[in-house]
Structure formats: C-alpha cells, structure tokens
Amino acid sequence: MSFETFLVQCLNSLQYGLLLFLVASGLTLIFGIMGVINLAHGSFYMIGAYMAYALAPLVGGGFFTTLALGLVLAVVLGYALEWAFFSFLYEREHLQQVLMTYGLILVFEELRSILVGDDVHGVQAPPWLAGSIPLGDLMTYPVYRLFISGVCLALAGSMWFVLARTRLGMTIRAGATNREMVQSLGIDIQFLYRVVFAAGVAIAVLAGMVAAPVSSVYPGMGNQVLIICFVVVVIGGIGSIRGALLAALLIGFVDTFGKVVFPQAAGVLVYVLMALILLWKPDGLFKAG
Amino acid sequence: MTVKKRLSFAALALAAAASLAAHSAMAQSPKLKVGLMLPYTGTYAALGVAIENGFRLRVAEQGGKLGGREIEFVKVDDESDPAKATDNVNKLIKRDNVDVIVGTVHSGVAMAMAKAAKDNGTMLIVPNAGADAVTGAMCANHIFRSSFSNWQPGYAMGEVVAKKGHKRVVTITWKYAAGDESVKGFREGFEKGGGQIVKELSLPFPNVEFQALLTEIASIKPDAVYTFFAGGGAVKFVKDYAAAGLKKTIPLYGAGFLTDGTLEAQGADADGLLTTLHYGDSLNTPRDNAFRLEYAKAYKLQPDVYAVQGYDAAQMLAIGLKAVNGDVSKKAEFAAALEKAKIDSPRGAFTLGKSHNPVQDIYLRQVVGKENKVIGVASKSLADPGRGCKM
Numbered sequence: 001m002s003f004e005t006f007l008v009q010c011l012n013s014l015q016y017g018l019l020l021f022l023v024a025s026g027l028t029l030i031f032g033i034m035g036v037i038n039l040a041h042g043s044f045y046m047i048g049a050y051m052a053y054a055l056a057p058l059v060g061g062g063f064f065t066t067l068a069l070g071l072v073l074a075v076v077l078g079y080a081l082e083w084a085f086f087s088f089l090y091e092r093e094h095l096q097q098v099l100m101t102y103g104l105i106l107v108f109e110e111l112r113s114i115l116v117g118d119d120v121h122g123v124q125a126p127p128w129l130a131g132s133i134p135l136g137d138l139m140t141y142p143v144y145r146l147f148i149s150g151v152c153l154a155l156a157g158s159m160w161f162v163l164a165r166t167r168l169g170m171t172i173r174a175g176a177t178n179r180e181m182v183q184s185l186g187i188d189i190q191f192l193y194r195v196v197f198a199a200g201v202a203i204a205v206l207a208g209m210v211a212a213p214v215s216s217v218y219p220g221m222g223n224q225v226l227i228i229c230f231v232v233v234v235i236g237g238i239g240s241i242r243g244a245l246l247a248a249l250l251i252g253f254v255d256t257f258g259k260v261v262f263p264q265a266a267g268v269l270v271y272v273l274m275a276l277i278l279l280w281k282p283d284g285l286f287k288a289g
Numbered sequence: 290m291t292v293k294k295r296l297s298f299a300a301l302a303l304a305a306a307a308s309l310a311a312h313s314a315m316a317q318s319p320k321l322k323v324g325l326m327l328p329y330t331g332t333y334a335a336l337g338v339a340i341e342n343g344f345r346l347r348v349a350e351q352g353g354k355l356g357g358r359e360i361e362f363v364k365v366d367d368e369s370d371p372a373k374a375t376d377n378v379n380k381l382i383k384r385d386n387v388d389v390i391v392g393t394v395h396s397g398v399a400m401a402m403a404k405a406a407k408d409n410g411t412m413l414i415v416p417n418a419g420a421d422a423v424t425g426a427m428c429a430n431h432i433f434r435s436s437f438s439n440w441q442p443g444y445a446m447g448e449v450v451a452k453k454g455h456k457r458v459v460t461i462t463w464k465y466a467a468g469d470e471s472v473k474g475f476r477e478g479f480e481k482g483g484g485q486i487v488k489e490l491s492l493p494f495p496n497v498e499f500q501a502l503l504t505e506i507a508s509i510k511p512d513a514v515y516t517f518f519a520g521g522g523a524v525k526f527v528k529d530y531a532a533a534g535l536k537k538t539i540p541l542y543g544a545g546f547l548t549d550g551t552l553e554a555q556g557a558d559a560d561g562l563l564t565t566l567h568y569g570d571s572l573n574t575p576r577d578n579a580f581r582l583e584y585a586k587a588y589k590l591q592p593d594v595y596a597v598q599g600y601d602a603a604q605m606l607a608i609g610l611k612a613v614n615g616d617v618s619k620k621a622e623f624a625a626a627l628e629k630a631k632i633d634s635p636r637g638a639f640t641l642g643k644s645h646n647p648v649q650d651i652y653l654r655q656v657v658g659k660e661n662k663v664i665g666v667a668s669k670s671l672a673d674p675g676r677g678c679k680m
Contacts, residue, residue: 001508002508004508005504005505005507005508008504008507009501009504012500012501012504013501015500016498016500016501109330110330113330113334117335118332118334118335119335119550119553119554120520120521120524120550120551120553120554121553121554122524122528122553122554122555122556124556132532132533132534134534139503139504139507139533139534139535140532140533140534141533142532142533144532145500214525214528214529215497215525216521216524216525216528216554217554218332218520218521218524219331219332219334219521220331220332220521221521224495224497255498255501256498256500256501257501259492259501259502260501260502260504260505263490263491263492266464266491266492266493266496267464267493267496
C-alpha cells in the first residue's frame with residue numbers, strides 16, 4: 001500500500017466512523033440515558049431515509065427545507081410514540097422492551113411497504129454539494145461525504161454541550177441516575193423523558209435523511225444499521241456520547257483496513273474488536289455517570 | 290341368508306362402492322395443487338409478486354388449466370429467510386400435499402427447497418434463484434429451473450470483456466454464494482479469452498460501505514472491473530463508483546442484476562453500463578412484444594425478467610403435464626418430455642440442459658436512459674456445465 005493510498009484509506013475510515021456515529025448517536029441517547037432497549041432505532045433511520053425521498057417533491061425539492069420538515073415530523077412522531085408506548089416501558093423488564101420495539105419494527109416495515117412500496121430509490125444531494133474533489137491522481141472524493149462528516153461533528157459537539165454543560169442536560173443525567181429523586185425535587189420527569197425520546201428519534205431520522213443520498217433508499221435498510229449501532233453503543237460504554245464517538249471511529253478504522261488487509265475476515269473483525277474491548281473493559285470504553 | 294352372510298355382503302358392497310368412488314374421483318382429476326413458495330415480504334417482495342403474476346398470466350392464457358388440469362394455488366411467504374426455509378417447504382409438502390412446488394428467489398432458501406424436494410420426491414420448478422448447485426450437485430430428475438445459473442451471466446461477460454481487449458481485471462462482489470459463483474463464471478470465460486484477474490475483492494453480505502475497496506481499485510488501476518451486486522447494494526455501488534471518479538477511467542461491467550429494477554434510483558450514474566443477462570428491454574421480437582402487451586393489460590405494469598421466469602415456469606409445467614396426462618407421479622416421462630422440449634419463452638426459445646437448467650442466449654445489454662437495451666448476444670445457447678450433477 002503506497003503512502004498516498006494509506007492516507008486516502010485513513011480519510012475513508014474517518015468518514016465511515018463519523019457516519020456510524022451519526023447513526024448510532026440517537027440510540028446512545030435513548031438506550032444509554034433512558035435505559036430502554038430500542039430495537040426500532042433502525043426503523044427510525046429508515047423512516048428518515050424514506051422521508052428524504054418522499055417529502056422532497058412536496059416541498060419543491062429543496063434539500064434543507066425537506067430536512068427541516070422531516071425533523072419537525074420526527075419530533076412529533078417521537079413525542080407521540082413515547083406517550084403511546086414507551087412511557088409504559090421504563091419500569092418493565094428489558095425483555096418486554098425488546099418484544100415491543102421488535103413489534104414496532106414489523107409495523108413500520110409493513111407501513112413502509114404499503115405507503116411507498118418495495119422499490120429501491122435514489123435521493124439527489126443538493127447541487128452545490130454534489131461535486132467531487134480530486135485526491136492526487138488516484139481518485140476523486142464526493143463533497144457530500146465530507147458534508148456528512150461535518151454534520152456528525154456538529155451533532156457530536158452539540159449533544160455533548162447540552163448534556164454536560166446545560167441545566168437541562170444536568171436534569172437529564174440526574175433522571176438517568178435516580179428517577180424518583182429528581183421527580184420529588186419538583187421536576188416533571190415524564191415531560192423531560194418525552195423530550196429526550198423525541199430528540200433521540202429526531203437524531204435517528206436526521207441520520208437517515210442525511211445519509212440517504214449516499215446510501216440510497218431501500219426496504220430493510222434499518223435492520224442493517226441496527227446491529228452496528230448497538231456495537232458502537234456497547235463498545236463506547238452505555239450512555240456516553242464521547243465513548244460512542246470514539247467507538248464509531250475505532251470501528252471505522254478496523255472495518256476499512258480490515259476489508260483491504262484481511263478481506264477473508266472482514267465480516268467478523270468488528271465483532272472481534274467488540275469482544276476484546278469487553279474483555280478488557282466490561283462496561284465499555286467510557287461508562288457514563 | 291344368514292346374518293353373517295348378509296353382513297359380509299354389505300361389507301363387500303360398501304367396499305365396491307368405495308373403490309368406485311375413488312375411481313371416479315381419479316377420472317374427474319381434481320385440481321392440481323401448485324405450491325407457490327415465494328417472498329411476499331422483505332427485500333425481494335416485488336420479485337415474488339412479479340413471478341406469481343407471470344405464472345398466473347400463463348395459466349389464464351390456457352383457460353385456467355395447465356396440461357388439462359385445473360390449478361389450485363397454495364401460497365407460502367418464504368420471507369427470503371433460509372432459517373425458515375425447511376419448515377416452510379415441509380408445510381407445503383406434508384401438510385398441504387401439493388403436487389408441484391414453484392419457488393423461489395433467494396438462493397439459500399432454494400437450496401433448502403431442493404433438498405426437501407429431493408428427499409420427498411416432490412416436483413420442483415425454480416423460477417429465479419441462481420445457485421449453481423440447484424442444477425449441479427443437488428440436481429434430480431424432478432427438479433427444474435426456468436431462470437439461469439449464477440455461472441451463466443458471469444461466463445458470458447468474461448468472454449465479452451476478453452474480446453474487448455482488457456487484460457487485467459479486478460472483480461468485486463459480496464462474499465456469498467451468488468457473488469462467488471458469478472465471479473467464478475466470469476473468471477472461466479475471461480481467462481479462456483486470455484485475460485487475467487489481478488485481484489478478487491469482496492465484502493460481507495449485505496455490507497454497502499464500498500469506499501475502502503474503491504480506493505483499492507483506484508490504486509491497482511486495472512483495465513476494467515467486473516461486479517455482481519443486486520438491489521440496494523447495486524444502486525449504492527454504481528453511485529459510489531461514479532462519485533469516486535472511477536467510471537470515467539476504469540470501465541465497469543456487471544451481471545445483469547446490477548442494473549435491473551434499479552435504474553430509477555441509479556440515475557445518470559448508470560448510463561452506458563454494460564451488463565449480461567438472459568432478458569432485457571427492447572428485444573423487439575413478436576413473442577416478447579405479445580407477452581409484454583398481455584402482461585401490461587393484466588397487471589397495469591411493465592413485466593421484468595422475474596415475470597418472464599414465472600411465466601416460463603408455468604410453460605414448463607404445462608409441457609410436462611401434457612406428456613403424462615396430468616399425472617405428476619410419472620416423473621421420468623415428465624422429465625423426458627421437458628428435456629426434449631423447446632420452451633417458447635419471451636426471452637427467446639430455450640431448451641433444458643442435462644441438469645435441467647436453461648440452455649439460452651445471454652444478451653449483452655447497455656443502459657440507455659431508463660432501459661437495459663439489448664445490443665447483442667454475449668454468448669449464444671450457453672449451457673451451464675452442471676458440475677457435480679449425477680442423474
């Protein structure tokens with residue numbers, strides 16, 4: 001591998017890692033902070049991608065207006081789902097959470113099939129992001145991928161800021177540690193959780209919408225990202241934004257170089273990494289709290 | 290007459306009546322039970338529906354009968370899930386007692402079906418799944434295929450790429466049976482034509498993060514790339530290949546699935562791509578035009594390669610049934626009739642090889658607008674070698 005190729009592969013790793021973080025961060029929030037095992041996370045990602053495809057014609061094709069509309073719908077959806085389903089799950093066992101969120105996967109997948117069909121669709125990136133920049137004489141790099149990386153970094157930064165540096169973040173963290181105590185201090189924890197859940201759904205939908213132009217839109221796409229999301233969250237340490245970011249980057253590097261250097265084992269390398277890290281640190285890289 | 294005698298007389302009469310009833314039932318020939326085991330949910334749902342549509346269209350053309358017998362359908366959704374395949378196919382064979390099974394799309398599921406069909410002696414027609422082994426190591430005189438083997442489009446493209454004068458080629462696919470078999474076929478055709486495969490790249494199914502491998506291709510700088518991807522992966526690969534700037538410098542060739550049912554999503558990035566398959570758009574033969582018109586009338590949809598394969602599965606069943614007067618238990622005669630038959634398919638007439646895989650023309654197709662336009666025959670009357678088949 002020449003040095004130039006090596007540098008490009010590092011860029012690929014970084015970019016893939018950030019994409020993983022974008023997809024997994026909503027799960028960190030819901031799984032890590034609220035303690036709900038949300039298997040339907042992948043479905044929210046899929047809903048986002050399909051929104052990017054289906055909403056664009058309604059708002060005249062503008063990428064950012066589509067994004068804004070999608071986010072509003074996502075918050076409403078998240079808020080309603082929390083009210084109707086998830087608010088009954090906090091006190092329940094994890095197995096019941098798994099059962100219900102798995103049911104939601106089936107419902108969303110079937111609704112998707114009824115509403116938009118089973119075809120594969122493409123989503124156009126906005127024209128000013130559609131170009132490519134040359135990397136030496138080797139190949140070109142799509143600007144849109146760099147844009148995604150930027151979105152990821154901004155998201156990681158703002159999530160960290162809200163959770164670690166604001167009063168809202170403090171109450172959320174307190175609620176994660178001791179729900180009853182926070183409630184007895186006069187804070188409406190129910191409302192707070194509803195907001196956190198809606199935010200988690202919105203982030204997953206945002207990930208789906210932003211990723212749609214590079215990943216294309218197809219049935220079952222949510223289930224594909226679900227497992228890798230859980231790997232990211234578990235390696236990173238449950239509830240830790242910093243951990244999730246580091247884990248996502250680590251996976252990005254292992255997966256990218258694994259595919260090139262050990263192609264025969266590419267499928268398992270990420271899981272080997274997870275096993276090794278859990279042996280070394282059973283709670284993941286960073287444990288929240 | 291003593292009581293005892295009277296009783297035995299009654300028993301005899303009853304027995305006679307019963308056998309008479311059974312006999313007349315045979316003569317009336319109850320409906321032929323066809324088990325459709327296809328994906329009706331999941332990624333391949335659209336393919337399953339197209340196959341069923343094609344099959345039903347042929348049955349409707351024949352007045353609801355095939356080979357003189359009325360058809361009754363029993364449907365099972367296989368979900369393209371190999372883990373459930375054995376249970377699903379056994380339901381059809383043991384619970385529903387079907388006479389013939391038609392299915393399926395997914396190769397892993399089809400392998401389980403072939404095994405069950407072989408063990409139970411049930412007639413099986415595979416209308417899509419290309420796993421080489423279905424008409425290779427798993428072959429049997431009551432197992433047929435109306436579609437293709439993964440080897441066929443790959444081999445044909447190998448010949449084409451070699452003829453174009455490319456010497457060093459990289460292949461890239463998912464690491465699973467269909468991808469491996471397609472690349473193996475390509476290698477055989479390409480090396481025979483004097484080419485050399487410098488690297489076989491692969492990634493786990495259904496991973497779609499291609500960037501690392503695209504960088505690898507850029508650094509190897511081969512004369513051309515051969516690929517096997519389908520569905521969402523095919524869309525993403527074609528778009529990523531173009532976005533990486535490789536489409537302009539290194540020509541991309543693929544098995545037909547790369548651009549089938551995916552052109553809408555791939556947009557301009559697919560323009561001009563060459564692929565090989567046993568069907569395509571603008572064939573413009575009277576047979577295909579008639580089929581396309583009938584299909585469009587019946588379903589308000591344009592047919593695709595999957596609809597053709599379903600249609601031909603029904604044609605094959607009809608030919609076999611006709612030869613045995615509707616009695617599917619006469620497997621040897623059924624098979625003999627099909628082995629001799631010329632199947633008048635919309636794709637162009639084909640015959641069945643020794644291992645019951647179609648011997649057919651593989652077309653070279655080019656993406657023009659939103660169509661896979663047939664621009665020539667890549668390999669004439671190409672027969673799968675049927676390796677490992679002992680019949």
